[in-house]
Amino acid sequence: MIKRFFQYYKPHKKLFALDFSSAIVVALLELAFPLAVAWFIDSLLPTGDWNAIVLVSLGLLVMYVSSTFLQFIVNYWGHMLGINIETDMRHQLFHHVQRQSFRFFDNTKTGHIMSRVTNDLMDIGELAHHGPEDLFIAVMTFVGAFWIMLTINVKLAVVAILIVPLLVWLITYCNIRMNKAWKQMYSDIADVNARVEDSVSGVRVVQSFTNEEFEIGRFSKDNKKFRLAKLVAYKVMSFSSSGIYMMTRFFTLVVLVFGAWLSFTGELSYGNLVGFVLYVNVLFKPIDKISALMELYPKGMAGFKRFIELIDMEPEVLDKKDAVEVEYLRGDIKFKDVTFGYENNRPVLQGINLQIPAGETVAFVGPSGAGKTTICSLIPRFYDVNEGSITIDGMDIRELTKKSLRSQIGIVQQDVFLFTGTLRENIAYGRLGATQEEVAEAARRAHLEDFIHSLPDGYETQIGERGLKLSGGQKQRLAIARMFLKNPPILILDEATSALDTETEMIIQKALTELAKNRTTLVIAHRLATIRNADRIVVVTEDGIAEEGGHDELIEQGGIFANLHRVQYQHQ
Ligand code: ADP
Ligand code: MG
Numbered sequence: 001m002i003k004r005f006f007q008y009y010k011p012h013k014k015l016f017a018l019d020f021s022s023a024i025v026v027a028l029l030e031l032a033f034p035l036a037v038a039w040f041i042d043s044l045l046p047t048g049d050w051n052a053i054v055l056v057s058l059g060l061l062v063m064y065v066s067s068t069f070l071q072f073i074v075n076y077w078g079h080m081l082g083i084n085i086e087t088d089m090r091h092q093l094f095h096h097v098q099r100q101s102f103r104f105f106d107n108t109k110t111g112h113i114m115s116r117v118t119n120d121l122m123d124i125g126e127l128a129h130h131g132p133e134d135l136f137i138a139v140m141t142f143v144g145a146f147w148i149m150l151t152i153n154v155k156l157a158v159v160a161i162l163i164v165p166l167l168v169w170l171i172t173y174c175n176i177r178m179n180k181a182w183k184q185m186y187s188d189i190a191d192v193n194a195r196v197e198d199s200v201s202g203v204r205v206v207q208s209f210t211n212e213e214f215e216i217g218r219f220s221k222d223n224k225k226f227r228l229a230k231l232v233a234y235k236v237m238s239f240s241s242s243g244i245y246m247m248t249r250f251f252t253l254v255v256l257v258f259g260a261w262l263s264f265t266g267e268l269s270y271g272n273l274v275g276f277v278l279y280v281n282v283l284f285k286p287i288d289k290i291s292a293l294m295e296l297y298p299k300g301m302a303g304f305k306r307f308i309e310l311i312d313m314e315p316e317v318l319d320k321k322d323a324v325e326v327e328y329l330r331g332d333i334k335f336k337d338v339t340f341g342y343e344n345n346r347p348v349l350q351g352i353n354l355q356i357p358a359g360e361t362v363a364f365v366g367p368s369g370a371g372k373t374t375i376c377s378l379i380p381r382f383y384d385v386n387e388g389s390i391t392i393d394g395m396d397i398r399e400l401t402k403k404s405l406r407s408q409i410g411i412v413q414q415d416v417f418l419f420t421g422t423l424r425e426n427i428a429y430g431r432l433g434a435t436q437e438e439v440a441e442a443a444r445r446a447h448l449e450d451f452i453h454s455l456p457d458g459y460e461t462q463i464g465e466r467g468l469k470l471s472g473g474q475k476q477r478l479a480i481a482r483m484f485l486k487n488p489p490i491l492i493l494d495e496a497t498s499a500l501d502t503e504t505e506m507i508i509q510k511a512l513t514e515l516a517k518n519r520t521t522l523v524i525a526h527r528l529a530t531i532r533n534a535d536r537i538v539v540v541t542e543d544g545i546a547e548e549g550g551h552d553e554l555i556e557q558g559g560i561f562a563n564l565h566r567v568q569y570q571h572q
Pocket of ligand 2: 524
């Protein structure tokens with residue numbers, strides 16, 4: 001795990017080297033300073049040589065200025081290193097998530113991906129910067145300071161070091177309590193976030209039930225809980241910093257008094273006493289740093305573990321090594337003994353055989369939950385079949401690259417997903433880089449043009465979050481316009497007109513009929529009127545394909561379809 005962590009430093013080797021070496025120099029200067037002061041008092045002052053004093057002071061000034069400059073580098077470039085690593089990881093994660101197959105998204109909560117991309121990576125970035133650097137510097141300063149103190153006076157050094165176990169105890173105790181408090185705080189803020197997201201995205205439902213007070217009440221409870229958790233965290237934090245302050249001051253005093261006694265007995269010079277007191281403070285710093293690391297490390301590493309878990313998840317549907325890039329498919333689709341299930345022991349489709357000649361329109365009907373959508377999502381390889389095979393133009397779809405296969409298939413669903421942005425951007429999503437003329441042509445063919453012209457901003461109209469400002473029929477036509485742009489030989493219409501009123505349905509039906517021309521089209525339809533023009537009808541039930549044939553043929557057969565037909569028309 002640690003090895004993999006360090007791999008992310010590779011592209012930023014130079015920055016790391018610069019940052020790390022600057023940090024070492026800063027630490028060395030810090031170690032040298034008390035020695036210089038001791039020498040100043042003991043050796044330089046008694047000579048009374050004012051010129052030398054001025055010269056040495058200038059030297060010390062140079063030391064200070066360089067140290068300040070290097071500290072700036074360590075702070076700024078060191079954090080840059082952390083941010084760079086964080087950005088790389090975030091890019092990799094997003095790239096990886098985009099490649100995942102449908103099943104991954106079936107089983108992963110969006111919120112969890114979000115927190116990986118934001119919180120986890122921020123913790124990792126901090127650890128990446130502070131982890132190795134601070135650990136090294138802290139150990140170096142601690143050992144260095146203690147060693148110098150030993151050489152100055154062993155007795156005093158031993159007294160000074162007594163504080164360490166006390167400090168470590170205090171810090172560890174506070175850390176344990178602090179971790180608990182942070183954890184609670186994170187969990188509580190997640191609840192607050194979830195509540196805000198839910199209420200805001202569902203605000204239309206909230207207001208239509210006039211449940212605002214209820215929502216405010218629920219939110220207020222979560223908000224107060226978070227306040228309490230945060231207060232606990234800050235209480236521990238304040239206790240810890242006050243405790244550390246008190247201990248360090250107290251020990252400085254002890255060292256001062258004991259050192260004074262030693263200097264009376266002639267064991268310690270005045271300069272060394274001052275130097276010693278300064279070293280005591282150098283000694284405390286690393287302990288503080290390591291205690292901060294003790295908090296950072298588990299947080300960052302836990303985040304990194306979750307990150308790696310995601311990164312190691314191979315997409316389920318992958319291109320074969322020698323997958324073929326197809327330019328164009330005619331659209332001869334064949335299912336051969338296809339068996340498929342979302343979960344291992346619960347097959348949804350079993351032994352499906354189906355043949356759809358290129359250019360035909362085939363309609364799928366049957367009870368909801370029978371597997372119509374599932375059949376259609378196997379064709380673009382959103383999921384791979386468990387057994388059997390699907391071929392297009394005689395080629396097994398697993399032999400083709402996913403990209404080229406999917407470029408030949410267009411899908412229009414009942415709920416159209418639109419992105420926040422303009423009408424033009426959303427239509428052009430069908431073929432990135434389409435010109436304004438092409439977009440307008442697609443809109444015209446999808447019978448969307450009149451609507452767009454009626455808007456003051458036309459194609460540049462913002463459609464709101466997920467197309468909130470469009471009606472169901474408008475969204476549907478936008479989806480059809482996308483398809484005209486994409487122009488795929490194979491088309492899947494999954495209940496594309498189910499949620500529409502009759503009048504809108506008629507316009508959209510017209511657009512769809514035009515769209516289906518010269519394409520292999522699979523239509524899943526609720527309303528049987530919409531499939532009258534299909535070349536063939538396939539009746540899907542939970543037991544598989546029950547009937548197959550032309551419209552009139554199936555009515556004559558007097559089976560399931562005939563029954564469905566009769567029931568629907570009786571009600572109208
Ligand atoms: P239809 O389109 O005919 O209404 P579907 O193909 O959507 O039916 O669903 C067929 C069966 O598969 C249903 O029992 C449904 O619950 C199940 N199913 C559909 N999608 C998923 C999924 N992503 N994960 C698990 N089960 C699913
Ligand atoms: Mg369906």
